[in-house]
Amino acid sequence: MGKSWISYASWCFKQAKDSQLNNNEAALRSCFSPILISEVSPERFKLTKDEVQQVKSLILNLLQDKGDMKCFKDEQEGWKFWLDSQEQSNSDNPLTTLVLQLVNIIETVAAAPGAENCGGESLSVMLSSRLKICLLNANLGLRESDVISTLDDLVNIWWSLRRRRVSLFGHAAYGYIQYLSYSSTQLCQNQMPVSNDESLKQKTGSYTLRAILYILHILLNYGVELKDTLESALMVVPLLPWQEVTPQLFARISSHHEQVIRKHLEGLLIMLAKQSPCSIVYPTLVMLMLMKRGLQKSYIMC
Structure with missing residues (x-):
C-alpha cells in the first residue's frame, strides 16, 4: 500500500512539473487516471469561456460606471452582441483588444513558477500591478481609483485558474502524506518482516525523507493556492x-x-x-x- 501511495504521488508531481515546463496539456492526456481527468483537461491551462465572459462583463461594467459608454448608446445592440459573443478573434473592437490583453496577462501569470522562484514577490500583487497598468494605458480615461474593485474581481478569476494549474501538486502532497501515515503506522505496529529488517528500514527512511522534502517543496511554492488542501492534511500528517x-x-x-x-x-x-x-x-x-x-x-x- 505504501508503495502505491509513493508511486501515485511521484506521478502527480512529475506531471505537474512537466506541465509547468512544457505548458502542454496534450502530453498529459495520454497517461492519466480517470479520477484525475478534470486535472489534466485543457481548461487547466487557460481561462474557460465563462471566465472570459466574466472579464468582458467586468470591463463593460467598469466603463458604464465611469460613464464612458454614453458615446456608444446608439450601438447598445452591438455591445450586447460583443458581450454575448464567444469569439475572441475580432480585434477591431477596442474593448475586444483590451479583453484579449487582460486574458493574456491572467493566463501568463497563472503559468508562473512557484513562490520561491518569483523573486520574493507575491504573484497576486504582481498580477494586480500588470492589470492596472494595462487598464490605465487603454486610453479609456480610467484613473487608478476607478479600477480598484475591478482589479480585485480580475484577480479572483486568476486565482481560479491558478488553483487549477497547480492542482496536481495538491494531489501529489496528498499522496505523500498518505504514504507517511501508512509507513508510520507500519513502524509503530512493527509489522515489517524480520528478514532484511535493517535494509527495509533504511529504504523506508529514504522514502520517508523524500516524501517530506516533496511536501515541503509543495508547501513553500504552492501553499497559498493549495491552502484548503494542505491545511487539513498537515493537521494529521505524522x-x-x-x-x-x-x-x-x-x-x-x-x-x-x-x-x-x-x-x-x-x-x-x-x-x-x-x-x-x-x-x-x-x-x-x-x-x-x-x-x-x-x-x-x-x-x-x-
Missing part, C-alpha cells in the same frame, strides 16, 4: 519525520514572503514542539547562536 527538516522549517518561517505559508510552518513547528520538544529546542539554540555571531561580526566590522 510529525516524527519532520524532525529531519526542522532547520529548513525555521529558515523558511523567517524568510518566506507569504504569510499563509509562514502560518503553515508555524503550525507544524508548534505541533512538533508539543510532541518532541528536543527536536525544536536544539535547532532553536543553533539559530540563536548563529544570529548572535552574525550580530557580533557586524558590530566588529562597524
